[in-house]
Amino acid sequence: MEAPRPQPAYKPLFPAPELPPELPRFSDPSSPLSLRGLFQLFVRPRAFFSDMERLARKPELLLLTYLIGIAYAMDKVDQHLLKTYIAGKPQQTISYVLDALESWTAYWGLMLVGGLSSALFLWLVMGWFYRKRLEWSEADKPDPARARQVWTYQSAVDALPAVLVTLTHTVVYPSYLDAWEGETVTTWILIGLNLWGCWVSYVGATTAFVLDRGRALFWFLLLPAGVLVLASGVLTALISQMGAR
Secondary structure (H helix, E strand, O other): OOOOOOOOOOOOOOOOOOOOOOOOOOOOOOOOOOHHHHHHHHHOHHHHHOOHHHHOOHHHHHHHHHHHHHHHHHHHHHHHHHHHHHOOOOOOOOHHHHHHHHOHHHHHHHHHHHHHHHHHHHHHHHHHHHHHHHHHOOOOOOOHHHHHHHHHHHHHHHHHHHHHHHHHHHHHOOOHHHHHHHOOHHHHHHHHHHHHHHHHHHHHHHHHOOOOHHHHHHHHHHHHHHHHHHHHHHHHHHHHHHHHO
C-alpha cells in the first residue's frame, strides 16, 4: 500500500496566536509606552498585543486614554476651522476657540481641559463599539476591559503622532491658526498613520481575541480604511476648493 504523501505546510495569510490570549507566555517588564513598547506597537503589533498583562497596567492606560482625548479635542478644533473656512467666514467662531487659535497658551489650556471629557467619552463609547465589532466578528463574550485596552493602544497609533506634531508646531509657529494654515505635509503623514492604525487595530483584535478572520478583516480593516480613504478624498476636494478662492 502506497504511503500517503506528506502535505505541504500551509501558512495562513493572517496567522492566529499560537496560544490562547488567556494564557500569556510572558509579561515584558518594560512599560508599553517605553521606546521598546512603542516600537513594537507601531512596527510589530502582533508581538505587542500578545502580552495583554503588560497592556493592562493602569498608569500607562490612563495616561494614554487622556492623550487620545486630547488628540480628539484637537481634531474637533480642526473640524470647526475647516467648516468656517468652507463657509468663507473664518472670523465667525466661538470666542474661546478664537482665543485658542491665536494663543498657544489658550490652545493648550483648552486641549488639556477638553481632553478630560473627550477621554471619558471615548473610553465609554468607542470602547463599547470596539467590543461590538468583536462580537460581530464572532468573538465569544469578549471581555469589556480587554476590548477597551486593545482599543486604547491601537488608537495611540494616530493619536500620539498628532499630539507630537502639534507640540512641534508650538515651537515653530506663533499660533495654532498659523500652523493650521501653513502645514500640509504633516496632514498627509497623519492620514497615512491613520491608515496604518486600521491595520494595527485588525492585528490587535485578532491577536487578543479568537475571531472569524473574514468578519474581522471587514470590521477592523476594510471598513475603517475605506471610510478614511473616502474622508481623505473629501478633504482633498475641500482644500482645493479653498485654494481656488
